Amino acid sequence: MNITLRIWRQQNGSDAGAMVTYRIEDVAPEMSFLEMLDVLNEQLTLSGDDPVAFDSDCREGICGTCSLVIDGIAHGPEALTAVCQLHMRHFDDGAVIDVEPWRADPFPIVKDLIVDRSALDRIIQAGGYITAPTGTAPDAHATLVPKDAADRAFDAAVCIGCGACIAACPNGSAMLFTGAKATHLGSLPQGQPERNSRALAMINQHDAEGFGGCTEIGECTAVCPVGIPLNMISQLNSDVLSALAPGRTRRPQTG
Amino acid sequence: MTPWYTEGEPLRDATTPAVPIEDRWDARRFETKLVNPANRRRLSVIIVGTGLAGASAAATLGEGGYHVKSFCYQDSPRRAHSIAAQGGINAAKNYRNDGDSVRRLFYDTIKGGDFRSRESNVYRLAQVSTAIIDQCVAQGVPFAREYGGLLDNRSFGGVQVSRTFYARGQTGEQLLLGAYQAQERQVAAGTVEVFTRHEMLDLIVIDGKARGIIVRDMVTGEVETHLADAVVLASGGYGNAFYLSTNAMGCNATAIWRAHRHGALFANPCFTQIHPTCIPVSGDYQSKLTLMSESLRNDGRIWVPSEGGDDRDPREIPDTDRDYFLERLYPAYGNLVTRDVASRAVKNVCDAGYGVGPGSRGVYLDLADAINRLGQAAIKEKYGNLFDMYQRITGEDPYQVPMRIYPAVHYTMGGLWVDYDLQSTVPGLFVIGEANFSDHGANRLGASALMQGLADGYFVLPNTIANYLATNPMPADIDASHPVAVRTADAVQARIQKLLTIKGQRTVDSFHKELGNILWEKCGMERTAEGLTEAIGQVRKLKEEFWNNVKVTGENEELNQTLERAGRVADFFELAELMCIDALHRAESCGGHFRTESQTEDGEALRNDDEFAYVAAWSFTGGGEQPVLRKEHLEFDFVEMTQRSYK
Numbered sequence: 048m049n050i051t052l053r054i055w056r057q058q059n060g061s062d063a064g065a066m067v068t069y070r071i072e073d074v075a076p077e078m079s080f081l082e083m084l085d086v087l088n089e090q091l092t093l094s095g096d097d098p099v100a101f102d103s104d105c106r107e108g109i110c111g112t113c114s115l116v117i118d119g120i121a122h123g124p125e126a127l128t129a130v131c132q133l134h135m136r137h138f139d140d141g142a143v144i145d146v147e148p149w150r151a152d153p154f155p156i157v158k159d160l161i162v163d164r165s166a167l168d169r170i171i172q173a174g175g176y177i178t179a180p181t182g183t184a185p186d187a188h189a190t191l192v193p194k195d196a197a198d199r200a201f202d203a204a205v206c207i208g209c210g211a212c213i214a215a216c217p218n219g220s221a222m223l224f225t226g227a228k229a230t231h232l233g234s235l236p237q238g239q240p241e242r243n244s245r246a247l248a249m250i251n252q253h254d255a256e257g258f259g260g261c262t263e264i265g266e267c268t269a270v271c272p273v274g275i276p277l278n279m280i281s282q283l284n285s286d287v288l289s290a291l292a293p294g295r296t297r298r299p300q301t302g
Numbered sequence: 303m304t305p306w307y308t309e310g311e312p313l314r315d316a317t318t319p320a321v322p323i324e325d326r327w328d329a330r331r332f333e334t335k336l337v338n339p340a341n342r343r344r345l346s347v348i349i350v351g352t353g354l355a356g357a358s359a360a361a362t363l364g365e366g367g368y369h370v371k372s373f374c375y376q377d378s379p380r381r382a383h384s385i386a387a388q389g390g391i392n393a394a395k396n397y398r399n400d401g402d403s404v405r406r407l408f409y410d411t412i413k414g415g416d417f418r419s420r421e422s423n424v425y426r427l428a429q430v431s432t433a434i435i436d437q438c439v440a441q442g443v444p445f446a447r448e449y450g451g452l453l454d455n456r457s458f459g460g461v462q463v464s465r466t467f468y469a470r471g472q473t474g475e476q477l478l479l480g481a482y483q484a485q486e487r488q489v490a491a492g493t494v495e496v497f498t499r500h501e502m503l504d505l506i507v508i509d510g511k512a513r514g515i516i517v518r519d520m521v522t523g524e525v526e527t528h529l530a531d532a533v534v535l536a537s538g539g540y541g542n543a544f545y546l547s548t549n550a551m552g553c554n555a556t557a558i559w560r561a562h563r564h565g566a567l568f569a570n571p572c573f574t575q576i577h578p579t580c581i582p583v584s585g586d587y588q589s590k591l592t593l594m595s596e597s598l599r600n601d602g603r604i605w606v607p608s609e610g611g612d613d614r615d616p617r618e619i620p621d622t623d624r625d626y627f628l629e630r631l632y633p634a635y636g637n638l639v640t641r642d643v644a645s646r647a648v649k650n651v652c653d654a655g656y657g658v659g660p661g662s663r664g665v666y667l668d669l670a671d672a673i674n675r676l677g678q679a680a681i682k683e684k685y686g687n688l689f690d691m692y693q694r695i696t697g698e699d700p701y702q703v704p705m706r707i708y709p710a711v712h713y714t715m716g717g718l719w720v721d722y723d724l725q726s727t728v729p730g731l732f733v734i735g736e737a738n739f740s741d742h743g744a745n746r747l748g749a750s751a752l753m754q755g756l757a758d759g760y761f762v763l764p765n766t767i768a769n770y771l772a773t774n775p776m777p778a779d780i781d782a783s784h785p786v787a788v789r790t791a792d793a794v795q796a797r798i799q800k801l802l803t804i805k806g807q808r809t810v811d812s813f814h815k816e817l818g819n820i821l822w823e824k825c826g827m828e829r830t831a832e833g834l835t836e837a838i839g840q841v842r843k844l845k846e847e848f849w850n851n852v853k854v855t856g857e858n859e860e861l862n863q864t865l866e867r868a869g870r871v872a873d874f875f876e877l878a879e880l881m882c883i884d885a886l887h888r889a890e891s892c893g894g895h896f897r898t899e900s901q902t903e904d905g906e907a908l909r910n911d912d913e914f915a916y917v918a919a920w921s922f923t924g925g926g927e928q929p930v931l932r933k934e935h936l937e938f939d940f941v942e943m944t945q946r947s948y949k
């Protein structure tokens with residue numbers, strides 16, 4: 048296959064950046080999209096040009112590092128697929144493909160296709176955990192966890208933290224990411240004591256980072272490589288409301 | 303004396319207490335000096351790595367009140383390679399009431415490692431395994447459960463009990479998120495500082511003690527000096543020396559190799575694990591290999607057509623024309639034999655011309671029987687994400703057609719030598735997780751790496767490092783202007799400049815691929831004296847070409863991924879040579895190290911306990927000089943050394 052790529056090139060955070068066109072020949076349909084970029088980078092290097100900077104690590108769709116917008120879609124055209132698992136067999140010979148970074152104000156561009164997603168770590172720092180210091184745990188069977196609760200927690204916990212939901216959202220909202228963490232921990236008995244305060248602390252940080260609000264458009268869940276459903280945002284909202292409700296005995300802790 | 307190395311003084315682990323094995327960990331903790339809580343704030347620990355080992359250690363030391371500086375090369379600590387582990391984590395809970403116990407897990411691990419690991423460490427690992435599961439459940443790790451609300455278990459290769467806890471096919475992800483969240487909680491509490499996109503490029507050793515590291519800020523290129531009272535390496539394994547492996551793209555040996563150059567002995571570098579069930583290579587652009595979890599072998603049957611070159615659709619090949627070769631060769635364990643045994647069997651049938659798929663480098667892993675027996679829904683529940691992944695990569699539907707698999711480099715049992723305290727031969731330098739050599743001998747059992755990483759990080763290191771910190775705080779007059787720190791930083795700068803100014807004709811990846819190919823062919827599943835000797839020559843030649851002809855574009859003062867890779871590959875060359883020397887000197891077969899010259903009549907690995915029941919710990923003597931071999935003799939007081947048999 049022969050492919051034309053139009054790739055966002057930007058030297059660093061203060062550079063203006065622009066789309067640059069590259070042609071690449073003899074692309075094998077079995078190649079992954081990132082392997083095709085590897086081949087392009089080998090060619091650029093040999094001709095003395097600066098290779099295209101892009102993030103990837105596990106290349107198995109689980110570490111959440113890769114982050115490309117392909118033809119306007121975060122992670123590209125295949126549903127439930129991180130871009131590292133997208134293969135060229137899904138493109139036509141002669142295709143012209145646009146490749147851009149995640150775009151959202153809280154994700155400043157570092158170089159070319161690489162952005163800074165540390166805002167997501169700060170949301171977790173604010174409350175995305177269960178307080179369980181090492182060595183304090185009771186026997187794992189001390190508390191039974193109904194299978195449906197465990198499954199619901201798991202379905203939320205599979206979020207890979209890639210940020211595609213934010214890149215896809217017209218409001219630049221990170222509510223799906225935050226809702227997934229609230230649902231993961233809030234579905235388990237171990238997560239109940241901090242359930243509401245956790246949700247409130249995370250949402251406060253979410254807003255402080257400059258992520259937008261949710262208007263239930265659903266673009267986030269459409270691009271999510273692990274299929275986090277929209278209803279996890281409802282759980283987040285309901286936990287936040289509970290935290291804010293007057294007369295609660297458990298005082299929400301923020302900050 | 304061979305031309306490749308010289309032999310030095312034997313090595314001894316002086317930190318294991320001389321009491322019965324069950325009591326050693328208790329005894330060691332009791333001997334350990336404690337640090338007064340008020341003093342911990344003033345003591346700092348650098349931890350390189352945020353995988354299971356590093357994140358769990360950072361969280362625990364942070365909770366303990368120490369000041370922790372944590373480093374990783376990814377953009378977030380949550381992306382460490384532990385995230386990719388699929389199948390599960392072992393623990394001697396005996397929740398199945400199937401005869402499991404600490405003793406049995408200990409025994410299985412020693413035997414699985416083919417009697418090349420240290421009894422004390424392995425026993426402790428089995429002892430603390432149960433607390434890991436408790437800890438993870440308390441943190442909210444969503445392990446698989448049964449309808450009654452209890453935790454589910456499954457069995458994993460090489461053992462006959464069900465002691466593996468799992469979270470669908472994403473166990474590593476869930477365990478890592480638990481540790482990451484605990485670490486982030488400490489970030490908020492102000493005890494842990496995290497430096498993402500920072501790569502450790504050297505170790506600072508002052509007056510014989512590890513006192514800090516030199517890192518490169520991967521965004522700005524700035525070379526920074528970080529000092530601390532002690533340094534912990536939790537930087538993972540070195541499987542990427544082979545270029546193609548199941549490891550993440552960035553996995554590297556730089557942190558441990560640089561420490562090795564400063565005096566930390568490197569133990570058993572040739573003990574690498576080749577995993578039997580990976581998706582076969584599809585072309586020379588291949589950048590990594592993808593594991594299909596070993597748990598599939600619980601329900602899957604491995605076979606090839608009985609007739610070589612039979613290219614019928616596998617579904618049309620009747621049972622009578624299939625060779626279920628693992629079941630035939632190993633009736634007692636069948637498809638569940640250990641990884642080293644399974645991998646070699648797969649290689650052998652392919653070498654003999656029975657392989658399937660492109661280049662005939664593949665065998666079928668078939669779940670059709672299980673799908674018929676349990677239904678597609680049940681299989682989907684257990685392995686859904688693996689099946690999806692297979693389909694995405696190959697374009698084939700494994701619910702319809704059997705998967706094709708082939709072995710790939712997966713894990714490295716070798717690593718920096720540590721004592722019972724997990725301290726290397728450089729005082730103040732501790733090594734945890736896959737980066738050390740400690741628990742798996744010559745072969746690791748499935749689901750035991752996650753156990754070891756978390757055992758080290760949550761439960762072992764936080765105790766043992768206190769002993770060191772209590773008596774070895776950093777002298778007050780040491781700061782970043784100390785001549786050793788300055789010299790080390792200058793050397794790092796000089797190396798970067800050297801790489802940038804060669805401006806040769808070949809790319810970094812082309813060198814890495816060629817190096818990987820040498821290792822895979824000659825230091826892979828089967829090794830011979832002749833092949834290894836050749837490999838050493840080839841690696842040396844290639845290394846020399848690298849330093850004269852590599853092309854690294856761009857500058858240091860920017861995000862420069864080519865420069866990052868060049869530094870890692872440069873270290874892989876030196877490590878690769880040591881791997882081959884180690885493999886050459888160990889003229890026996892054991893675990894994943896199969897020397898053609900040392901096999902039984904029916905082609906199984908033949909150990910030579912009289913000559914090789916030791917850990918080979920290598921000392922670096924300077925670029926181009928021969929390494930020095932130091933032997934730690936292994937004594938087996940509690941497990942009888944037997945020839946492994948899975949028949």
Ligand SMILES: Cc1cc2nc3c(=O)[nH]c(=O)nc-3n(C[C@H](O)[C@H](O)[C@H](O)COP(=O)(O)OP(=O)(O)OC[C@H]3O[C@@H](n4cnc5c(N)ncnc54)[C@H](O)[C@@H]3O)c2cc1C
Binds near residue numbers: 539554748
């Ligand atoms: C695909 C796959 C599946 C697996 N499945 C299982 C399983 O089911 N069960 C099991 O028990 N084991 C499994 N393993 C093995 C297991 O995942 C690893 O051995 C284990 O996770 C290693 O953890 P770690 O903490 O030692 O290192 P890692 O998780 O590899 O972390 C290394 C850390 O070090 C950092 N680092 C490395 N070098 C540098 C440097 N120079 N400077 C700064 N930071 C650096 C990285 O950023 C990272 O944070 C699997 C492995 C693979 C590859």
